[in-house]
Amino acid sequence: MNKHATDLKMLLKDPSLLETRAYVAGEWVEADDKATFDVVNPARGDVIAQVTDLGRAEVARAIAAAAEAMKGWSARTAKERAQIMRKWFDLMMENQEDLAKILTAEMGKPLAEAKGEIAYGASFIEWFGEEAKRIYGETIPGHLPDKRLTVIRQPIGVVASITPWNFPNAMITRKCAPALAAGCGFVGRPASETPLSALAMAVLAERAGLPKGIFSIVPSGKASDIGKEFCENPLIRKLTFTGSTQTGRILLRQAADQVLKCSMELGGNAPFIVFDDADLDTAVEGAMASKFRNNGQTCVCANRIYVQSGVYDAFAEKLAAAVEKLKVGDGLAEGVTTGPLISEKAVEKVQDHIRDALDGGAQVLTGGKAMEGLFFEPTVVTGITQSMKVATEETFGPLAPLFRFETEEEAVAHANDTIFGLAAYFYARDIGRVTRVQEALEYGIVGVNTGIISTEVAPFGGVKQSGLGREGSRHGIEDYLEMKYICLSI
């Protein structure tokens, strides 16, 4: 592991993107009590920045400023909002390399993946800037001769956002872009592990011309305090959260007191099914993409890999060979495909799932061990059964557990046997089977013969306990609008 300190400013073309203060009401500020918290590079273990640690009072000021700024922002034409968002998109892409280095330094994903995330994150700003101009209303034939009925859609109000560490750029833009396009104010609280990407985004938002106060980033180590401020402050009209189902439940309970509108992008437990009529090389390619993207730390990663018995051995052998080509290391280094996990707790969870499987008679085909620091060998384990932890818990790490199955009905039943319902994948070529299975899977997203499904143009979200609502696509702006029915008597 590279023991050298991460001198991030030296790596950047524009060091001013490395901001450590909070962005509140259009100003760069410290905490009232000057508190800060450390941001650590998970690949090297060194502190790369000390970031402003806000409390509820400062966050309340950001919320009040957003409510005030909304008056002017929502009164602008959609085109004016779209032009500023387009400028912001352009700045994100012009600074893609620097933003990616900041992201890799605080989160660990390899630079190539970080660059991909910046482009993915920026695509939501581009997409919803365009959607701003398509917030249509409707007229309805009157129910009485003297009645003229219309429906208009208006910005819901100030939006509070809480996001996780695994996509420190895209999870914020997937929320702030539709909010700002709709004319809302936005106050974002990034994960304490990864605030720098959010602050760099705010530097560019200011340069793009977003009006003071409409967009604030409020880093804090006090997650539950800020969550309570968001749920209790009467100026907040919408809470949008991405993270674990466990935390989602806490926030939903807190939001109930004000009947606060919530959207929730929560945990997953994605099945990845390989039928005996699949193209095995394509299936292996899809499994690698779905399972090992972000070192297995995404909510849509394949968490359970079901392989029909006729192709089980051949698939297992091909997958292990592909896994052994992965290069584990510091994401800032050339050629690295797999970075560290985010924390010691994450390493322990992967170890626990492997240990539990081996205790139940499973076998390691490749990998299986923790490495130095937060690095872990990409792993394939065979002989997995539905009774093992990995069948019901999200691993959130580089473990590919292979389950054997005999029939289509058995595969679908096992795939659906979970409280989650975010993403599912399957590989088959028989058109009847493809049609039956894609309709039978109880998930918000289904990848058929592909392991990568994420794009700004399609609705992203889950069913069951994987969440509420959809992000991205033409649907993604609905959650940031209120519908008003007007009955005019003439």
Ligand SMILES: NC(=O)C1=CN([C@@H]2O[C@H](COP(=O)(O)OP(=O)(O)OC[C@H]3O[C@@H](n4cnc5c(N)ncnc54)[C@H](OP(=O)(O)O)[C@@H]3O)[C@@H](O)[C@H]2O)C=CC1
């Ligand atoms: N559906 C989706 O699109 C996604 C789902 N996820 C899911 O999230 C999990 C991994 O992310 P992880 O960060 O561990 O999830 P957590 O739920 O622990 O954290 C997510 C965010 O919530 C904050 N938070 C934690 N507790 C509270 C609280 N009581 N009140 C307010 N905020 C709180 C965290 O702050 P802090 O960082 O300070 O702890 C972080 O910013 C996995 O289950 C994954 O499946 C992740 C990404 C996308």
Ligand SMILES: O=C(O)[C@H](O)CS(=O)(=O)O
């Ligand atoms: O945080 C996540 O896991 C993302 O939602 C996954 S994706 O949108 O990048 O696929």
